[in-house]
Amino acid sequence: MGKVVLITGASNGMGFDAVKLFLENDWLVYAGARRLEKMAPLAQLGAKTAILDVTDHQSNVSFVEKALSEQGHIDVLINNAGYGEYGPLEEIPLNTARKQLETNLFGAADLAQLVLPSMRKQASGRIVNISSIGANLYTPLGGWYHVTKFGLSVWSDVLDSEVKPFGVRSVVVQPGITKSSWSDIAFTNARNNLQPNSPYEKLIGKVSQFFKRASSGATSVDLAKVFYRAATDVKPKQRYFNSTADRLTVYLARNHPKIWRAIVNRLAK
Template sequence: MIITGISSGMGRASALYFKKQGFEVYGGARRVNKLVELNEAGIHTQVLDVTDKISIRSLVDRAISEQGQIDVLINNAGYGEYGPLEEVPIANAKKQFEVNLFAVGQVTQLVLPMMRQQGFGRIVNISSIGADVYSPLGGWYHATKASLNMWSDVLDSEVRNFGIRSVVVQPGLTKSEWSKIAFENARKNLVENSPYDGLVDKVEQLFSEIGTGATSEQLAQVFYKAATDIHPKRRYYHSLVDHGMVMIAKTMPNIYRNVLTKLMK
């Protein structure tokens, strides 16, 4: 199996968990120094830039050469390019789509021929409840995750006849570096004397007050279920709270917007 983005958080925990369950795990990340312990744990690691086709091809070819098949692909690599939509440079927005969506498509395109040949496979796409639930400053991030959900559904309709399934995991807030990096990006994306400076403080405070949900280790178990269920579901959530927030945002959008407005005040 292959997991992208294994240097920290959910990806790292998943690589270790799948290894414990007997999988031969291949994965990579740009931060090579963070892969040493994973390599020592028996995980096949290497440098990986998901925006570089040659880098992806190297990982996929190695997995096929050494194992002869690829049972599971977990598209986990991603990040949050936060900031006000008026001020986030379009180049940064394109990078957000490049990593969170187009890289997923690139990796998957390289894995699918092997899965079709072997007659089975599972593609697990790590999205977010942020595909349906939104907050200020996350516009480009939310757009990539909403796109990823639709992309996964379309892929599933195209490949199930080959014995392959494409499913989505939607984590909520997690105990990881994700929020810290997202708000660092939000401040970098502010222009000088930005009218949105106070909004960044307010949203960051809101995230802090909401607190964190699942640990990376708990989410690794959700990833495992999504990868191994005999009859897979379209969507996987860590908790009823995460699922409930999505349902409210989708079925009662005005109520969701009003609650968000009150929280922001």
């Protein structure tokens, strides 16, 4: 039987290129995203594409059941769907914050609950959760995004401790700032979340410029390779990074919080 992987958020960026990489390595790929038409090139390459809204339980059920009914097993779930709901915490509507939690955290948890019974039964499987270096550090305007990525990482660690005895593993990938549309979308959201005459308007420009300067230059193709390692390593690691710079940034923020706070304070001044 061929290896089966489910990849969410597959219509662009890291998810899109991860689908291509898994196909090139002869995996059976089920690719899900809200915009089916953007996955047409993946379908032409052999991916089984489906409309998927990870905030909709029935959509998640249909996605998983299709793979199980057609293949009888699932080897890997890659929880990649997510976005950045940026904006000042004083002004972001809480309904908008809840949408961020539903997409970046609860969607992953729902899909994991759906695939785990079959993984436990076959005594193998892996859940790869795409978090961020933003799980361990923070910048102004990213409050709710950082909450979801920190939560996803901790949730993954707890899950791993629970399912490891059954032969299943849950691991985390922590990308840094990549060459993608992610930042553009995040800061468009930040501007949309501003109240009229907001005192935070200038801060958006400062943080946006900081992101441009801090970009590692990594591409979605680079991250797809990290996804693949996380899914296939015989002895999986708890955390996967694309570069030494990403790993060191996390180390700095976690082990020298005063230094990171000084960086943030200078940014927000």
